[in-house]
Amino acid sequence: MSLAASALAYGYPAREIGRDIELALQAGEVMALLGPNGHGKTTLLKTMLGLLPARGGSLRLDGQALESLGFGARARALGYVPQAHAGTFAFSVAEMVLMGRTAHAGLFAAPSAHDRTVARAMLERLGIAALAERPYTEISGGERQLALVARALAQEPRYIILDEPTASLDFGNQGKVMAQIRRLAAEGLGVLFTTHDPNQALRYADRVMLLRDGRALASGPATALLTQDNLVALYGSAVEIVRDADGRLAFLPG
Numbered sequence: 001m002s003l004a005a006s007a008l009a010y011g012y013p014a015r016e017i018g019r020d021i022e023l024a025l026q027a028g029e030v031m032a033l034l035g036p037n038g039h040g041k042t043t044l045l046k047t048m049l050g051l052l053p054a055r056g057g058s059l060r061l062d063g064q065a066l067e068s069l070g071f072g073a074r075a076r077a078l079g080y081v082p083q084a085h086a087g088t089f090a091f092s093v094a095e096m097v098l099m100g101r102t103a104h105a106g107l108f109a110a111p112s113a114h115d116r117t118v119a120r121a122m123l124e125r126l127g128i129a130a131l132a133e134r135p136y137t138e139i140s141g142g143e144r145q146l147a148l149v150a151r152a153l154a155q156e157p158r159y160i161i162l163d164e165p166t167a168s169l170d171f172g173n174q175g176k177v178m179a180q181i182r183r184l185a186a187e188g189l190g191v192l193f194t195t196h197d198p199n200q201a202l203r204y205a206d207r208v209m210l211l212r213d214g215r216a217l218a219s220g221p222a223t224a225l226l227t228q229d230n231l232v233a234l235y236g237s238a239v240e241i242v243r244d245a246d247g248r249l250a251f252l253p254g
């Protein structure tokens with residue numbers, strides 16, 4: 001069971017962003033994608049989700065060509081947490097999360113009691129049940145981010161792809177969301193997330209891909225690849241390293 005890219009080239013109609021991507025996200029594992037701003041992380045995620053057409057190579061979802069699957073089959077399998085955005089329509093947070101169930105119920109079907117139970121459980125899981133009746137447009141950026149994670153979980157996907165899931169979260173909520181990510185993998189989901197924090201990748205990811213200029217500088221076990229030399233090569237700037245008495249590492253920029 002995997003979401004796999006082979007010789008993948010990706011980008012926009014008028015512009016290639018990256019190529020030669022070999023990636024197989026297995027069920028039950030957490031993979032982090034790291035790279036400098038503007039080097040193709042979001043574009044690669046959208047391509048893996050089938051939201052942007054691949055420019056070359058292949059994508060397979062549990063062995064089947066991604067493009068051969070209908071929208072519904074893809075939506076049931078792949079959950080997406082985009083970067084938090086302001087949102088335009090004043091749906092309540094509960095309604096927003098319930099929309100995650102449309103992959104199961106169909107766009108025009110009324111949500112069932114089960115759909116409502118799942119959506120409610122995900123609000124509680126993310127600690128935002130108290131926001132259920134608030135308009136999505138009137139909650140904070142971090143609260144929106146938690147609601148987007150709850151919506152993707154309400155979909156009950158087999159793989160979940162998160163674009164900077166902790167970017168606007170406070171310290172406590174960063175830990176909560178990352179703990180959820182590990183829990184989802186323990187429950188059998190494949191999890192792929194982008195982050196600008198190598199420490200987060202080191203702590204929570206099994207494997208990492210280091211993306212520079214749209215290509216993989218390296219891909220493999222997080223503990224083996226997250227080294228000072230690799231991070232200097234990835235970001236093109238100085239990286240400091242600190243080590244505690246037990247030998248645990250942390251990276252600092254500059």
Ligand SMILES: Nc1ncnc2c1ncn2[C@@H]1O[C@H](COP(=O)(O)OP(=O)(O)OP(=O)(O)O)[C@@H](O)[C@H]1O
Nearest residue numbers: 012013015017035036037038039040041042043044
């Ligand atoms: N719709 C688009 N059409 C054409 N080019 C785009 C489009 N969206 C993004 N780009 C370009 O694609 C490149 C990669 O952008 P992308 O958003 O994938 O980078 P990223 O690594 O996710 O960046 P960040 O860490 O800043 O979020 C950038 O040069 C960006 O300007």
